[in-house]
Amino acid sequence: MGVAGSGKTTVARMLAERIGVEYAEADTFHSEANIAKMSTGTPLTDADRAPWLEAIRDWLTAEADAGRPTVVTCSALKRSYRDVLRTARGRVRFLHLHGSPEMLAERITGRSGHFMPTSLLPSQLATLEPLDDDEDGLTVDVAAPPEEIVDDVVARYFTPPSTRTPS
Numbered sequence: 001m002g003v004a005g006s007g008k009t010t011v012a013r014m015l016a017e018r019i020g021v022e023y024a025e026a027d028t029f030h031s032e033a034n035i036a037k038m039s040t041g042t043p044l045t046d047a048d049r050a051p052w053l054e055a056i057r058d059w060l061t062a063e064a065d066a067g068r069p070t071v072v073t074c075s076a077l078k079r080s081y082r083d084v085l086r087t088a089r090g091r092v093r094f095l096h097l098h099g100s101p102e103m104l105a106e107r108i109t110g111r112s113g114h115f116m117p118t119s120l121l122p123s124q125l126a127t128l129e130p131l132d133d134d135e136d137g138l139t140v141d142v143a144a145p146p147e148e149i150v151d152d153v154v155a156r157y158f159t160p161p162s163t164r165t166p167s
Helices: 009-018 032-039 046-064 079-086 101-110 119-125 146-157
Strands: 022-023 070-073 094-096 139-142
Touching: 009 022, 009 070, 009 094, 009 146, 022 046, 032 046, 046 070, 070 139, 101 119, 139 146
Parallel strands: 022 070, 094 139
Antiparallel strands: none
């Protein structure tokens, strides 16, 4: 989870490959209307996001029912959005990729082929509600290289406690 430019796709793909699970990009669950809105620099409303979040939740449930663990990218900016995702069957954990607004803007500006313009970053940052202590998740600084982030996540979530090295 995280705002645009935080590295969700890069980290999620690397993590899914490392742990050998299915990966999905949340952007593929958006309606054409949502993509058109964002492409013109118009922020999505909660009503716009509701069917998108439900589609992601339903995909997570179908994968869990089939016994397939997954990694999926999703901005999941508000707790209420994460609450929808948490209703999927199976355990849902969040990895909040956090970075400075300047670094995020630079990353967005430097990428191509994406419908999310830099102009929407301020609205995403204003909407962002960081993980609460009672939410199953981890926040990491994206200033670290993606490989280090994935190493950290694997060590914390996928390494038996007796073999973990202190951080």
